[in-house]
Amino acid sequence: MTQIAVPILVENVDDALTAGQRAAAAGADLIEWRIDRFDDAAGLRELVERSPLPCIVTCRSEREGGGFVGDGAALQARLQPAIDAEPPAAYVDVELATWKREPAVKAIPADRPGLILSTHDFETRPSDLLRRVADMAGDERCRVVKLAWRARSLRDNVEALEIARQQVKPTIALCMGEAGLPSRVLAKKFGALLTFAALDDAAGTAPGQPTIAELKGLYRWDRLGPETRVYGVIGYPVGHSMSPPIHNAGFDAAGVDGVYLPMPIPPEYEHFKATVLTWLDCAPLHFRGASVTIPHKENLLRFVREQDGEIEPLAEEIGAANTLTVRDDGSLYASNTDYAAALDAVCDTLGIGRDALAGRRVAVLGAGGAARAIVAGFARHGATVVVYNRTRERAEELVTAFHGKTGQVVAADPAMLPESDCAVIINCTPLGMHPNVDATPVEQAPAWGPGTVVFDTIYNPIETRLLREAKAAGCATISGIEMFVRQGAAQFTLWTGEDAPTDVFERVLRERLA
Numbered sequence: 327m328t329q330i331a332v333p334i335l336v337e338n339v340d341d342a343l344t345a346g347q348r349a350a351a352a353g354a355d356l357i358e359w360r361i362d363r364f365d366d367a368a369g370l371r372e373l374v375e376r377s378p379l380p381c382i383v384t385c386r387s388e389r390e391g392g393g394f395v396g397d398g399a400a401l402q403a404r405l406q407p408a409i410d411a412e413p414p415a416a417y418v419d420v421e422l423a424t425w426k427r428e429p430a431v432k433a434i435p436a437d438r439p440g441l442i443l444s445t446h447d448f449e450t451r452p453s454d455l456l457r458r459v460a461d462m463a464g465d466e467r468c469r470v471v472k473l474a475w476r477a478r479s480l481r482d483n484v485e486a487l488e489i490a491r492q493q494v495k496p497t498i499a500l501c502m503g504e505a506g507l508p509s510r511v512l513a514k515k516f517g518a519l520l521t522f523a524a525l526d527d528a529a530g531t532a533p534g535q536p537t538i539a540e541l542k543g544l545y546r547w548d549r550l551g552p553e554t555r556v557y558g559v560i561g562y563p564v565g566h567s568m569s570p571p572i573h574n575a576g577f578d579a580a581g582v583d584g585v586y587l588p589m590p591i592p593p594e595y596e597h598f599k600a601t602v603l604t605w606l607d608c609a610p611l612h613f614r615g616a617s618v619t620i621p622h623k624e625n626l627l628r629f630v631r632e633q634d635g636e637i638e639p640l641a642e643e644i645g646a647a648n649t650l651t652v653r654d655d656g657s658l659y660a661s662n663t664d665y666a667a668a669l670d671a672v673c674d675t676l677g678i679g680r681d682a683l684a685g686r687r688v689a690v691l692g693a694g695g696a697a698r699a700i701v702a703g704f705a706r707h708g709a710t711v712v713v714y715n716r717t718r719e720r721a722e723e724l725v726t727a728f729h730g731k732t733g734q735v736v737a738a739d740p741a742m743l744p745e746s747d748c749a750v751i752i753n754c755t756p757l758g759m760h761p762n763v764d765a766t767p768v769e770q771a772p773a774w775g776p777g778t779v780v781f782d783t784i785y786n787p788i789e790t791r792l793l794r795e796a797k798a799a800g801c802a803t804i805s806g807i808e809m810f811v812r813q814g815a816a817q818f819t820l821w822t823g824e825d826a827p828t829d830v831f832e833r834v835l836r837e838r839l840a
C-alpha cells in the first residue's frame with residue numbers, strides 16, 4: 327500500500343519531534359527527517375529512536391536541491407547514527423550521483439536501513455532519466471528507486487506514473503512544480519512505494535508538494551485505488567479554481583470512485599491537444615473527463631471535432647464548450663453546461679419552464695465568453711436579448727451570431743441601461759468582482775423592483791454590490807454561485823450518470839468563499 331511520507335527539515339530534536347507528532351496525528355505513515363543542515367550525531371540518533379513513525383533519513387546535497395555540502399565520507403558519517411540507532415531508520419536516502427562517485431558511502435549497509443537511491447532535477451526532465459532508473463534498479467544494494475524531476479508539462483506525470491507502475495523494485499516517481507501534482511496524488515493509484523506531503527503550507531521541501539491535509543481531504547487519498555477514474559479542470563491558470571473542491575466533495579458524498587485534479591495547460595492548441603491525447607492514451611490512468619475553462623473552451627471544440635467525437639449543437643453554435651466527457655467506449659463528447667445553468671437558474675426563479683422564456687426581454691451586460699453562452703441559450707429559447715457592452719462591436723458580433731435563431735438579439739448602448747424595460751438583467755462583466763467589490767455594472771438603476779430578476783454571474787463575492795442594491799429594491803436575485811453549482815452539477819451527471827449532490831457543492835463553495 328502506497329504510504330504518505332512527511333518531510334521535516336531538522337534544526338533541533340525537540341522541534342523536529344513536535345513536528346513529527348503533528349505529522350503522525352495528520353495521518354502520515356512515514357517521516358522523512360531532512361538532516362541537510364543538522365550536524366549532531368547524538369541528536370540524530372535520539373531523533374530516529376524517538377521518531378513517532380518509521381522514518382527515512384535524508385541528507386540532501388545542494389546539487390540536488392538540498393543544503394548539504396560535503397564529500398562521501400562526510401555524508402557517510404552524517405548518516406551513521408541513523409544506521410546505529412535502535413531501531414534504525416527504515417530507510418536512508420543516498421543520491422545516485424554520490425553513490426556512483428564516492429566510494430566512502432558504500433559503507434552504508436543495504437538492508438539495515440533500506441537504501442533508497444535517488445535522483446532529482448529541479449529544472450527539467452533529465453535526458454538520461456531512463457538510464458538513471460536502470461542504474462538504480464540494477465544496483466543490488468538498492469532497495470528503493472526514487473526519481474523526481476520538474477514537470478515540463480502535465481504529460482510528464484504519465485511517464486512518472488508508468489515508471490512507478492512498471493517497477494522492478496519499490497519505486498518513488500514524482501514530478502515537481504504545479505504541473506507535477508497528478509504524479510503525487512495518483513502515486514497510490516499506480517502503486518508507488520510512497521508520495522511526499524508537506525506538514526503545512528510553509529513546510530514543503532519540493533515545489534508542487536501538496537500538504538497532507540490537501541492530499542487526504544481535498545484529493546481523497548484514502549479512497550484512491552487502481553480503478554479510480556480521473557477528472558480535472560483544464561485551464562491556464564487553474565490554481566484558484568473552485569472546481570476541485572466541489573467535485574471531489576461531490577465524489578465523496580455520492581460514493582463515486584473518482585478524483586478531480588487541477589490541469590494547467592498553456593494556452594496554445596498544440597499544448598491542449600498533446601496533453602489530452604497523452605492522458606487519454608494512458609489506459610491505466612482512466613482519464614474520463616474535464617471541466618474546461620479559459621483559454622481552452624474553443625480548443626476543446628476543435629479537439630473533439632478532430633477526434634471525430636460528438637459536439638452538443640448549441641456548444642457548436644456558441645463556439646465554446648466547457649465540458650469534456652470520455653464515454654465508456656472511449657469516444658469523446660464536448661458540451662456546454664454554462665448556458666443551461668444560467669437558463670435554469672432564471673427559469674426556476676421565475677417559476678417557469680424554458681418554453682415560457684419565449685418573448686421575455688433579457689438584458690445581458692457584457693459580451694465576452696460568459697455572455698456569449700448566455701445570449702445563445704436565451705435566444706435559442708425564444709427570448710429577446712438586449713446586449714449592453716462597453717465595446718459596441720463585440721455586442722454586434724453576438725447580434726450577428728444569434729439574432730433570429732428563434733429569439734431576437736439586439737445591441738444597445740450601456741448608457742441606455744437606465745431606460746431598460748427588461749424583466750431579467752444578467753451581469754456578465756467582472757464589475758464588482760473581488761477585490762473591486764465597490765464596482766457595479768449598474769450605476770444608475772433602471773425601473774427595477776418586485777418582478778425583476780437580477781442575476782450576477784460573479785460568485786466572488788457571493789453577494790455583489792449589484793445584487794445588494796437589487797435586493798434592496800425588491801428584485802429577485804441570483805448569485806453566480808448558483809450558476810457555478812448548476813454547471814458543475816451538469817458535468818457531474820454527464821460523467822457519472824448520477825444526480826450531483828448540489829447541497830454539498832454549495833456548502834463547499836460557500837465555505838471556501840467565506
Ligand code: NAP
Pocket residue numbers: 664692693694695696697715716717720753754755756757759783784785806807809810811813
Ligand atoms: P470576458 O470574456 O473577459 O468578458 C468580459 C466582458 O466584460 C467583456 O464584454 C468586457 O467588455 C466587459 N468588461 C470588462 N471590464 C469592464 C469594465 N471595466 N467596464 C465595462 N465592461 C467591462 O469574461 P467572461 O469569461 O465572459 O467572464 C465574465 C464574468 O462572468 C466574470 O465575472 C466571471 O466570474 C463570470 N462567470 C461566471 C461563471 C459562473 O459559473 N458563475 C461562469 C463563467 C463566467 P469589452 O468587450 O468592452 O472588453
